[in-house]
Amino acid sequence: MSAGGHPTNRRLRVEFIVSLAILLGVAVLPAVVTNAYWQGVIVVSMYFAMLAIAWNILAGYTGQFSLAPAAFGMIGAYATGLLAYYYNTGFAIGIPAAILVSGFIGLVLGRIVLRLRGPYLALTTLSFAEIMRLVISNSIDFTRGDLGLNVPGIFQDRLPYYYMMVLVLLAIQAGLFYLLRSRAGLYLRAIRDDEIAAASRGVRIVYWKTFAFTLSAAICGLAGALYGHFAHFVSPELGLLQQTGVVISMVVIGGLGTMVGPLIGALLVYVASEFLRDVGNYQLVVFALLVIIFARFFRAGLWGIVLAIFGAKRARPAAVAPAAE
């Protein structure tokens, strides 16, 4: 059986092709969606898609259940925002800086939480996220606090932003695809399933866990920076725990531990919430409910349901059949 031959890689290829198709669909959408506002909505949903994908690398593929994705988004946004504010650098410096800064902080945090799992990890990352937000919103003289920072834009019109986001997402998914079908993919999933077993089989736990954390943080930072430049504005609210809640709901609804899940999750959830806006601001109520229902009854998420409908084998990994005790 050749490299791509065995089921895991076949499944990965399917997921990659599907996400390509989705992104292609998004790319042609502006032909129909001419209204600037709705294009903006989709841009923001793509920002969330990046956070969701990044978080899924940690939670879905490495089993590190971080509650800090939004915080890293905020860090990235502020990295470029503060640079622009103090040295009026543009995005050309700001965005790489954002990736480096958030990546580095991710590396440090990753090392710190190396030995923590489950609730311990969740609590530590939650505290980290809150500290970051509180520090930024209270260091008024440095960050202008709750007031936020104005960030220079990249383009005049909306469409360029739109396609920039599409391309970045494309790049991320492609990179992820090659990462996951390489040995790294095996190691991460092994660590997720049983760290001790992985170690005793020779997998370098420290290295790969830190790697996943750093990568995830860097992607979040990139997303945050792009968002900041698109919105021309960054503020501590980007790091609110509720934002993390939204990211989690997107992944859970879309399908945890799959490549397609976070993508469809983010796009659907966010665009849908725009329609819900017209029936009063019930978005969060509805999504919180959806998340609970999915987590409780459809752990494979929408993507898992799709696979089930098309008669494919069980969606991995979320749908391990519950065996009675």
Added chain:
Amino acid sequence: MLTLDLLINGLIIGVFYALMAIGLSLIFGILKVVNFAHGEFYMVGAYAYTLSALALGISPWIALPFALLVGLLLGLVVERLLMRPLYSGYTSWGVMRDEYAVIVTFALSIFLINIVDKVVGPYAFKGPALIGISRITIGPIAISGHRLIAAIVAIVVIIAVALIIRYSFWGRQIQAVSQNRLGASLAGIDTAKASAIVFSLAGGLAAVSGALLANIFNPTPDVGVFPAIKSYVIVVLGGMGSVPGSIVASLVLGVLESFGGVYISYQYRDTFGLFILILFLLFRPQGLFGEKAREV
């Protein structure tokens, strides 16, 4: 006398922290999960107390037990609907178990905040005082009558709970389950019932704490977020799952914030606890992972 002031204020705040943290700690002990909706139990309690007293005009002394009741029920319902899967028939979960717990409680918290915001409305309400006196002065210490009474009630409740856990029939069963779920179930203890009791109790305690503070921190739908984060810190510092530990940690945190707010930095005082939490996990993780070596 600033020092004394700060000490007293810190201790009192600490007592209220403890009221919340105990429940969180019990839940962790018995289910090994963190309830991220704990702050919303607090919030619901605060509203139950304030609204029942303001709308129905009933005495705060009736509204208080009412809030407790609401909390108990909420905890029970949540356990039945959402926590059951954690220990009934999902052996193949592996890490999904932790993920499920975090996701569901996190979502529950967002749900409760927003549903209350929509149903009751976002306005702040000041809960009625348990006692009319707006200021009692004992030597250099000034304290509102309500804060004093509330603190006393809180202490009484905490002691009562401690005794129940320690000596009552179900209290012991709960201890057994949190020490070794499997063992306990083999010994014929109804672990499901124990979990239900713990969750319900935790909900009740958080609700009471919310009710007691409704007069001091006028409730809004997001009022629970802060105390919740505090109690996460406390539960970690106190050693996850240890009730006495979390009581001590609560008092320590309360005093620390009180003094730190003056002598270190007021602006950043809410980050102190969080820093300590991380430092603790960083330098004394074995405190949390006593059982780790045995896994092999």
Added chain:
Amino acid sequence: MPCLAIEKVSKAFGGLKALDNASFSIEAGDLVGLIGPNGSGKTTLINILSGHLVCDSGKVELDGQPIVGLRPEALARRGVLRTFQLTRSFPRMSAFDNLLVSGCALGLSQQDAEKRALSLLEDLSLTRIMNLDAGQLSGGQMKLLEFGSCFMVPPRIALLDEPFAAVHPTLKEIMSGFIRRRHAEGQTFIVVSHDMPVIVELCPRTVCMNAGRVIADESTRAVLTDKVVIEAYLGEAAA
């Protein structure tokens, strides 16, 4: 120079002395049974050899190199591979991927790893279930899979902790057959087991431990007739 030398290794958990100056050594190509009543320190010793525990005193050498304090993954890379008494696998990965993990982690290219995996699955007659998640396998199949993952790359020494416990006879036969074949090819083993008959027919040499001490280390036959050993077991039986 012995392949594995264990000298005066001690380990205590709180008051309990799990290992008390345990010493013995293994030559390359040995197939040694490690027996002893419950709580005699067998698993603790394995955990120390595989880096999951660090001993309080004494030293362990692999081909003359001290290995105490090395992390499990480092030891695995040096060829110390093990199975666990309570089987450990990757429940949400297919049996095939379970094997690939070991292969790649120990430096095989993905292609080679896949070839090896396929032939191993063949040897262990697991081909049928290669695409099922490990989490869905029967206890025996899971043990077999874990067992197999030790041989993706021929280890310097394989530490098998109760490989036959609660395993269906046919699977047990597959496993012992496999061990015999590899031993013939010069593979080094330590097999921890309660299952005397298997030890007798499998291991030429046996080390017996009791209360953390090595009480016998000779040919299996001799060990079985050794008075001390019998006492140890009877003592346990009596207790």
Added chain:
Amino acid sequence: MLFRRAGLLAAGLFAFSATAFAADPIKVGVTIAQSPPGSVSQGTQVKDGLEVAAKMINDAGGVDGRKIELIFEDTQGIPEKARAAVEKLITRDQVVAVTGEHQSSAALAGIEVAHRYHIPYINTNGWSDVIREKGYPEVFNPGNYNSRVAIAVADTMKSLGAKNVVAFCENTDYGVGLAKLIGVQIGERAKDINYKYETLDRASKDFLPAILPLKANPPDVVVEIMLPPAAYILINQLNEQGVAPTKKTLIYDASGIADYPDFWKNVSDSAVGMLVFGLYHPKMPLPELGKKIAAAYVAKTKGDPNRLLFQAADSLYLIAEAIKVGKSTKPDDMIKALENIKWTGTRGEITFSHEKSGFKYHQWLDVPYVTFQITKVNEPVADMKLVQEPGKPLDPSKLEKTK
């Protein structure tokens, strides 16, 4: 729009779409806080004021026969949300102007968007001078501004003969900004007063660690620069600790919170004796329009008129005037019209300064203000004691001494 319709259909709620037939209404975008941490009570007052004004304009035949349609967006008082809201109003609803904002931090985020799309932005109640200092031609400020308050506070402290003054400000641009400005103005107008300020986190609710240090020797005046609900909690905790209000120490409310609908729901005797900076007081003389608006508001809500009601009404009327005078809803025409407007609103004749320096730009400079004192629990604003009238200094002899 097409996509939106489709979406609405899909969502199964194709009720009625704004872009209907006939003489299209003039769409005016409104950003207000309708959920926390934003100040919901303020938001509601602005909402009522705008609705009252819109009704009056429309009943009087609208603007050149076109009706005014208000489109509300919730900012939660969060800049990020405010930014998104203005973005939505301009790009999705294609409003001709945006108004209603009542929190500086939100306004500062909003004007950036309005400026980018070059859409008139009437700042109803954002006090921060920074909003003016940006010098955006789209932004007009018929409402109050921080420097105005700072000057008022400095003068009041002087006439009170205060020596030590401590300010508690919320950790927003509004709070910190005003606290700093007061320092500046006191430095200029009353050098001998010794003044310092402490920043408080709106979200946190235990302010004692900030209050307790004052107990040793309380200042003469505690200036409170916060929005509800935090402001209420601060006042209660000041009282609980016996710091203020006392014989020695007055509370001076620089944020004008005494006329909020939930004021007495959240404070008790702790507010008695408090001095309040007010932009409106029933005993203030009002022009015709002001009287009409007040009457309509009372009819609509049964509540007492309040400053935000008038500020909101002014904001909307200004937009209507701009369209009338400029004879179009094109941004440039409206802006030009506003720059030269000379129109008597609800509390006086409004004109906008062209001085492009600092806080003066596009600002109605002489916004009238008063100072009044709360004399008993549950006292309606109308009964609160007016101790300083528009244009006159505060008269200490009028002050009621606290028990």
